[in-house]
Amino acid sequence: MIFRQLYDATSSTYTYLLADEDTREAVYIDTVYEQVQRDRALLDELNLTLKYVLDTHCHADHVTAAWLMKQKTGCKIVSAEAVGADPVDVQVKPGDRIAFGRHHLEVRATPGHTDGCVTYVTEDHKMAFTGDALLIRGCGRSDFQQGNAGTLFHSITEQIFSLPDDCIIYPAHDYAGRTRSTVGEEKAFNPRVGGGASEQDFVGYMKAMRLPHPKKIDIALPANLRSGMPEDGQAPSEPDWADVRVTFSGVPEVEPEWVHQHQPEITILDVREAEELENEYDRLDGAVIVPLSQLRERVGEVPNEKPVVCFCRSGRRSAMAVSILKENGFERVANIHGGLLKWRDSGL
Template sequence: MAFRCFSSLGAGKNTLVFRQLFDCVSSTYTYLLGDATTKKCILIDPVLELARRDFQLIKELNLKLIYAVNTHMHADHITGSGHLKRLSGCKSIISKHSGAEADILVTEGDYIDFGNHKLRVLNTPGHTNGCCTFCFEEHGMAFTGDALLIRGCGRTDFQEGDAATLYNSVHQKIFALPDQTLLYPAHDYNGLTVTTVDEEKRLNPRLTKSLHDFVHIMDNLKLGYPKQIDKALPANKVCGLYNLPEELKDGLS
């Protein structure tokens, strides 16, 4: 289990519990955010096979999971939201533009509250229609899902992807955040954990290009068919637990 720790220097309502968790199979980051005062917490982008790991950590930290949140409807892994609902009684959250079911559907300008903290929802489509970035303004952080990766971005050649839409989402929404904002992606394939708005504005090899050049790059990546998409999408449309392939149900009861 890999995780990055952060605690604010303040006390009471200003104290944050933060863990960055990793799935080595799908290279997915799951983020645990908690309020040390009220003990309420959320998970962003949980992975099905690691839901018990995440829930165990939550119990060890004496926290209570209230929301399992997804930045978008994933195609490379099955979300752990449904299983976490059974383990903890939490509610699931996803964009109302995703086409997926959840207890709470969010869109631009909504807030996800946990104790004394809150995340602001930004719609950042392009990788999928339902991609969201969650801004944690009080701590200068944002969780970008697949819209913006570290020196990269999500692919746009399947599942409603559109390169021009993604380019505009990143430039108009994410790059509009303060330059020092810490950006936490849904994936990284090179062992990196965090970037900043300033870094990506200067160093992202795709998104520093013009819109025309970016679209050309994205249209010519020639990537393979996503290995898990045929299992992941049907499951993720219904919160990630029901209608699972039988081989994935083993060990989840």
């Protein structure tokens, strides 16, 4: 199985990508609206087809990217029936399975933080994606949004702690840089529900907590009941000057073929060194030449009336040139994917 754990620093949210190595079918768990470009880029770079986007519950601290991912990839939205979100393609109940390739995720109801909380467990019971029901040395709060400490205690002890001790726990959040735990660890060391804690112990602990409401709750809850769809039903605008794709590393890129077809409408910035340009065959007609080593000092020589696309031998140095231009106020700027090497391979 292909597995990636991704992180949104603003909301401290973990997003998980799982995919079948053979069929390349993939699922995302707990996506974040602002991270759609990153998550789409990872799918493209790993050559994966997104089949489902899943949420573990109706989040109060960030807006899900479920609806937007469906618009961009054609995947199906999965949510617990108890959440009542709409639009949703697959409303899951306890015992349901979400299949991707030869793998599947088992749905376990784990309410208590919210009524619609579920935990997704891999078919081999080696990985559990617990949402906010069980965190690393903690758990989700139970003081708002249908929260109930007693219900949460039974969800954790009966649905999660019944998994093998070596089952890896992957939560939806962590605020201290921890990435994973195990069922055995949490049973032993979780200060709220581990170490033989009784329901009375747990409920008493949870009732004594005094936490501020999540900052984005008034925005996130109604948006997540729409699976992240904006109120106007419109996806955010994307660059309209070119077919720009953003890489997983965050670099906007255009393909050599597009550049070849639109050369009169753009400025090409070649950032290679002088000794690399001795052969005229290696040059692009009309390109502005400013070596990367001098670009910061000579950025004023780069015209800004047209979109700028950056170019070098492999596309690596020119990716840095894109960053430098953006730092200096260039908005319509992108890297030429693969540089001269791909330009040649494309027969241009």
